[in-house]
Amino acid sequence: MAFEGILFDVDGVLVDSPHERAWRETLEELMQGPWRDIAGRSRYTPTGFDTAVYLAEVAGKPREDGARSALEYFGVPDAAGLAAEYATRKQAKIVGLIQEGAFEAFPDALRFVLAMRDMGLPMAVASSSRNANELLARIVVPEPMPGIRPDPLGKEPGTTLVDLFDANVCGRTFPRGKPHPDIFLAAAAELGVRPEGALVVEDATAGIQAAKAGGMHALGVARLGDEELLWAAGADLVVQSLDEVDRDALARGTLARGRKAA
Ligand SMILES: [Mg+2]
Structure with missing residues (x-):
């Protein structure tokens, strides 16, 4: 049976969004400023907040849970009491980064989305992040892209990523978030x-x-080397780049690894 449609998450799948950077820079600013005394009583170092820490402590969690988890990781006294301030400042930071345009689409994701569109598969975006629509609307789709026939979109140049989807439920509030399937x-x-x-x-x-x-x-994209976690979560296929997906097989309704990343 062929697939009838594709649903895309946004952060980390389509867009290299600046969440990790925002969490890291916000904590650095706090520790060098208003929290200087607290920094001296913790294990925090600016370089200690690396991608592994972000993935283990923060990624995918509700904002304040991630804040508390990161602060606990660094042994910050009263992490629970300070989490709200950290989370609030992080949100302000990421809004600023988005307004600056400090992010881009993953090139393999753009190629994949355009290929799926070329194939005629209906596509939706489904992110629980309230920033997702603004991210998508700020990414102009380059045309033509390598490996894609010119103007598969039938749209004017300047089409943004958000225009490529037939349905969009990003930022809509559901009673239960992922891992519930509602969205x-x-x-x-x-x-x-x-x-x-x-x-x-x-x-x-x-x-x-x-x-x-x-x-x-479920197709898992493990851009940060977290393949095992996605397999364990039940993914039917895990790739590091969407360029690895066999598109001919996908057109037949099968998930398989094909050519390696270009
Ligand atoms: Mg994501």
Whole structure:
């Protein structure tokens, strides 16, 4: 059975969004400024907040939970009491970074989305982040792209990433977030595809779990070397780059690794 439609997460799948940078820079500013005394009583160092720490402590968690977890990791006294301030400042930081345009689309994701569109597969974006629509609307799709025939979009140049999707449930509030499947079920319904015909593309374990809980197919994108976590979450295939996905197989409804990343 061929896939009927594809549902994309945004942060970490389509867009290299500056969440990790925002968390890191916000904590550095706090520790060098208002929290200077606290810094001296913790294990915090600026270089200690690396990608592994971000993935283990912060990524995919509700904002304040991630803040508290990071502060606990660094042995900050009263991490729970300070988490709200850290989370609030991080949100202000990321809003600023987005307004500056401090992010870009992953090139392999752009190629993949354009190829799927060329193939005629209905596509939706489904991110729980309230920043997702602004990110997508600020990314202009370059044309023509290598390996893609000119103007597969039938749209004017200047099309932004958000214009490429047939349905968009980003930022919509659902009673239960990922790993509950509600957001993906809503996206599939808007596309008019059945859950069992939907393919979800996700970079987070909670997202893979949400796809499987909804009876959907799940393609994991492990850009940060976290393949094992995504396999363990139930992904049907895990790749490091969407260039690795065999598109001919996908057109037949099969998930397989094909050519290596260009
Ligand atoms: Mg994500």
